[in-house]
Amino acid sequence: MSASAQTSVASVRRFSGRSKRVLPGFGLSLGISLFFVSLVLLLPLTGLVVETSGMTWDQFVFTITDPRVIESYKVTAWTALAASLFNGVFGLLLAWVLVRYEFPGKRLIDAVVDLPFALPTAVAGITLATLFAQNGWYGQWLDKLGIEVAFTPIGIVVAMAFTSIPFVVRTVQPVLEELSPADEEAAVSMGASDGRVFRKVIFPSLWPALVTGVALSFTRSLGEFGAIIFIAGNTPYVSEVTSLMIFIRLQEYDYAAASAIASMVLLVSLILLFAINLWQSRYLRRLEGR
Amino acid sequence: MSLHKNRVGDQPWVRRTLIGLAMALTVIFLVIPVVVIFTQALCAGWSTFAGNIMDEYTLHAIGLTLFVALLTVPLNLIFGTALAWSVTRFKFPGRKLLITLIDIPFAVSPVVAGLLYLLLYGRNGWLGGWLSTHDIQLMFAWPGIVMVTVFVTCPFVARELIPLMQQQGSEEEEAGVVLGASGWRIFRKITLPNIKWALIYGVILTNARAVGEFGAVSVVSGNVRGQTNTLPLHVELLYQDYNIVGAFASASLLAAIAILTLVAKAFVEWRQAKSELSAPETRGV
Known part of the structure; x- marks a missing residue:
């Protein structure tokens, strides 16, 4: 009996690690968390497994390699890449200006950067579609230049870029704030050009955060739906994104096909999520969670 | 400068x-x-705008949207606080995995999120079959909308609290234990004042997303006007009907909520910065 008591004490010690469990509420808080995570996040995944396991391998492959679906992967991938690269540049510019300079309107810009997260995607969608339509405020000017945005893949890029702008700004901003000025000032005082100091001194400590922001923006763009469907025109083989393909299959009551495509999308997003988390814990340890 | x-x-x-x-x-x-x-x-004048807002279906959509947010926010507040408490105050195997798992809704496409729920609880799903023999309908009805909204918004509160609680450490709470305070009292008197603003921040973000969620809700709602149409879905419906002015009238309500969210957020950030400055003062248990 004392042996079993000892092992249980030992196992508690082992589980609690170095800090002994002094604080109350471990069972309650972990219980609520595990119950919630299982019920809300993990249980729904079983539905997808059951649905896809009802298909034969050939059916599965046939569904996910349907030419129209393949086109949607391609469109989604390149538009998401273009949007997140645009946000890499725009986001870095915004973060730089917000951290380095004082100017009238700065607080307004800082607040408005988060608008895409606060504004419902459907509202963003109809607004961008209206702005970029041929008779819209932006569309009529772009039309004169011969550029069509609404109802083309470029419209998808615009919608994706809009909905994911805050990611880059909010990951780069804290790193820029904490950058120590010493090296930079030394380099500048020794007469190095701004461009050179930026490349040699600032960028090396900045790029892990920039990569994280761009990757988050890319992940979000891959899954974006609400903002895109209004501006994309949704032409098969041209401007259909993959989340729309899933939606279309659902409306055809083809749950199996929807699940097969969704499982591919889910797989890619989970891989990206774990990769980003791993990357962050390696390079951005101090900024975890910001 | x-x-x-x-x-x-x-x-x-x-x-x-x-x-x-x-x-x-x-x-x-x-x-x-x-x-x-x-x-x-x-653009068609104030009276048209008022007419669009006072429309029977628009009013119903507003009501449903508020109802969904009202159920979602408290649920995620409890979950987010419990999760943050367990992962920042204790060490246990699987802790890191748990922190990564709660990010799933941020990475998953909203359409996929809706589909997951539809497959499980829909009439052909393995749980849905059982539910429908007991006359319980979750999908294409308001419970389904609440469920997917909870899924989509569950990381926000936890994400705000975890870094803050990690940074603050648990010395103050441990002192409370030594002084013999009960767990609930420690939470109310020590933890809550420390995390108050982050908590409010998380609630604001949860609420904004709960009000505005489109993709996931549109998969499980069934879009029945006057029944399962939330405000963002209503915007889409009007837009597809070429009632552009009507669509933007409803959209302007959502935009107003978004602007209020940004203002509230700026205010909370300002208060947070202020309370960080006055942090070193000791608090009574």
Whole structure:
């Protein structure tokens, strides 16, 4: 009996690690968390497994390699890449200006950067579609230049870029704030050009955060739906994104096909999520969670 | 400013160019779209706008949207706080995995999120079959909308609390234990004042997303006007009906909520910064 008591004490010690469990509420808080995570996040995944396991391998492959679906992967991938690269540049510019300079309107810009997260995607969608339509405020000017945005893949890029702008700004901003000025000032005082100091001194400590922001923006763009469907025109083989393909299959009551495509999308997003988390814990340890 | 005379980008012309560029892009991409929402909503006059808002179906959509947010926010508040408490105050195997798992809703496409719920609880799902023999309908009804909204918004509170609680550490709470305070009392008197603003911040973000969720809700709602139509779905419906002014009238309500969210967020950030400055003062248990 004392042996079993000892092992249980030992196992508690082992589980609690170095800090002994002094604080109350471990069972309650972990219980609520595990119950919630299982019920809300993990249980729904079983539905997808059951649905896809009802298909034969050939059916599965046939569904996910349907030419129209393949086109949607391609469109989604390149538009998401273009949007997140645009946000890499725009986001870095915004973060730089917000951290380095004082100017009238700065607080307004800082607040408005988060608008895409606060504004419902459907509202963003109809607004961008209206702005970029041929008779819209932006569309009529772009039309004169011969550029069509609404109802083309470029419209998808615009919608994706809009909905994911805050990611880059909010990951780069804290790193820029904490950058120590010493090296930079030394380099500048020794007469190095701004461009050179930026490349040699600032960028090396900045790029892990920039990569994280761009990757988050890319992940979000891959899954974006609400903002895109209004501006994309949704032409098969041209401007259909993959989340729309899933939606279309659902409306055809083809749950199996929807699940097969969704499982591919889910797989890619989970891989990206774990990769980003791993990357962050390696390079951005101090900024975890910001 | 003058403190960092010798830093990159301090020459007036670089400064002016970068600020100008950032402002121009912000106005083009973020400010004008908001202006467009309100001009479109009001372009047929105030009385048309009022008529669009007072429309029976619009009012129902507003009610349903508020109802969904009212259920979602408290659920995620409890979950987020419990999760943050367990992962920042204790060490246990699987802790890191748990922190990663709660990010799933951020990575998953909303359409996929809706589909997951539809497959499980829909009439052909393995749980849904059992539910329908007991006459319980979750999908294509308000419970389904609440369920997917909870899924989509569950990381927000936890994400705000975890870094803050990690950084603050648990010394103050441990002192409370030594002094013999009960767990609930420790939480109320020590933890809560410390995390108050982050908690409010998380609630604001949860609420904004709960009100505005579109993709996931549109998969499980069934879009029945006057029954399962939330405000964002209503915007889509009106837009597809070529009732552009009506769509923007409803959209302007959502945009107003978004602007309120940003204002509240700025206020909370300001209070947070203030309370961080006055942090060292000791608090009674």
